[in-house]
Amino acid sequence: MTDKPRTTHVPLNELDEQGRKLHFRSILDSVPDAMIVTDESGVMLAFSRAAEALFGYTQQEMLGQPVNVLMAGRDRANHDNYIGNYMTTGKRQIIGIGRVVMAAKADGTLFPIDLKIGEARIGEHFLFTAFIRDLTEQQRAELRIQEMQSELVHFSRLSAVGTMASALAHELNQPLTAVANYLEASRDLLDSPDPETKEILREALSEAARQAVRAGEIVRKLRSYVSRGEVDMRTVHLRPLLLDAIALSRISRDHADIPVNLELAVADQRVQADPIQVQQVVINLIRNAMDAMDGVDDARIRVRTLSPDEAGFVAIDVCDNGPGLPAEMKEAIFKPFATTKSQGMGLGLSICQTIVEAHGGEIRAITPPEGGTCFRFTLRADTGKT
Template sequence: MPGDHDERMTTATTATIAPPSWRDALDCVIETLLRVALTSAGATGAHILLVRHGSLAPCAKAHLEHDVIVEYQTAIDPDSPVMAVARTVAEAGRPVSLHTERAIERLCSATGCRVRRPWSAFGIPLLRDARLLAVLVLEHDRLDKAFPSSRRALLEQLAPQMAAALANASPARAPADTAPCRNPGEASRITAIGELVASIIHEMSQPLSAIDASSGAAMRWLRRDEPNLREAIVSLESVQSCAVRAKAIIERLRTLNRQARIPFQAFDIHDAVRKAVHTARPRIDSAGANVRFAGMHDVRSVMGNRAQIQQVIEILIANALDAMDGVTDRARIIRISSLPRDDAPVISIADSGPGVALDLKETMFRPFVTTKPQGMGMGLCICKRIVEAHGGTIWTENISPWGARFSFELGLSRDAG
């Protein structure tokens, strides 16, 4: 067992760790972790079991039903496969993946549990300073390719942040195990940690999914009876581009952990827009959408972090495509415009979708607000935080006869030449 946790792991199946009425910081963090883990892994179920007095105690579970439904629970069958996976992870102190018949048969033989078919699972320990705090178990009702390596790697990279969030929100930090967190500043800080975890998953999922798709395409081109090297090279170049983007995201996280200021430099925001469109081009084409530019024929230098601003544009383009997903009676058009205003241009991305519902306008930039069945509701929240970090503002408005327009300007921008 890792670290200073030397007690043999046992199973607690009757203790209630966090009842539904206890809405404190721990609840918020657990709900956030289950939500983002479930959606990012593409799982059908997720479970968190906390370590309490040397035992694994079931805390909460989640499943996908139009939206992510989180339930606090009092028991798990000690002979269930979920508990078997959790015990295996706890004893090994490392992730355990069950995505082959052979692996499942070994689990059943070693633990005596019975597994319904088809079924697969991925369990991961949440460790803080080499001490086991909890076990996260994800399950899927299929076996083949349920948890691809890229998804597992993402969750493994996020495990330390998840453990940190749990450690900071643990009720053991309070005077009594059932005492709610009454410090608004502490609760806000803990909730922000949960939001950070969600935003990391949101950012990393996109390049990793693109790497999966492009590498798969390259393999298909190479495995043809007559391999198409040209198409394979195009796909591999896309893999390389996405890998560079993922590395940039990781470097930004390292910068954040060092509490260093993100460097601002002069860059051409119009070129950043065109690059974002190029990155999104496969999805734009598959959606049958057209992109039209206005006011972007020249160079427009601004001060800021190019990678972050390009990320904002990519998220807004993705949202525009989502908004037009059900449009069949008119053209799917994304209009991207740049309007000079003082020293900072206003960049707008408009779609021809149904527009934004009035009841969402006040909340849509908050974390976890989404109308997408499997969305995490972090995209617009990330955009708002990036733009505000640049001293700017972001807003939305419906346009006639249909569609919505998202616009932002950078308050720290200035003409650099």
């Protein structure tokens, strides 16, 4: 009986240089996501097979080239700034964190990618490894879902408006009919000026006034119900909610390459909120900020949370470095039909205010010392107590 051949296992750290190169090459050929290795100056040292398929360049074309040739718009300049800032300050803006950015294929096609970067220090030098995933199909699916949700919401609103209009007509019909009848009777009684007729006239006019007040009360209650709305309050983790809102705000936007930084005062902050409604507030504020910075070269947006205050509320800021709000708009910005956009209806911020106030919070516009505009709204912190 012959013995089976014995397999010798060689630890990775004992491979010779040629072995390590072959091992690294096998990784580049088999890793499913696009993988690119650069030095601290941004020059590409390795370009995986998946990266070739994704971008349409060959490895030979890319080695020695600056990695920013694969970026698009503001992200091209921002990528170098992130690396340079990290090398000088050690502050991480993308390294080890990840970000959704816009990239460019060899044929000029722009597409969104999920970019994650790791670092390795070798002596006095750094190597950065980027892992890249194409988000085109994911964002198309998200956009379609969002469109379907919008269509459903629109249909639901139309149905609700129809039902509300029918109910309003029914409720108002009785007092308004009574007002008309009393006024007609009063008009007829004016032709008989005797004391008894005057007393009947006074009663008819008083009843008409009472029915008019009743009609006004019906409208007031309806307005109160509409402005208050219904809030599905629950415990919500802020970080995933805000990350989703940032991602959704980039879908199908002309300014989707504007970087949006998220800063959390408390990593696992929880609030009491209706997540769908609060996301709508954040998306609206981010999109407003994007529109406000049209033409700003170094445009950037910061979404940050503050620690809970003494009253138990968490503040969320959405800040931009745009030209700021005109002074005359600061007081009126939350009123319906008040807008700084040529094509805007001026309802977005009014709806945001309604949502925030329905949560028991408040929203306001702030001009920070460094310029630009911040919109700050508050939500009640979740303490975990019942």
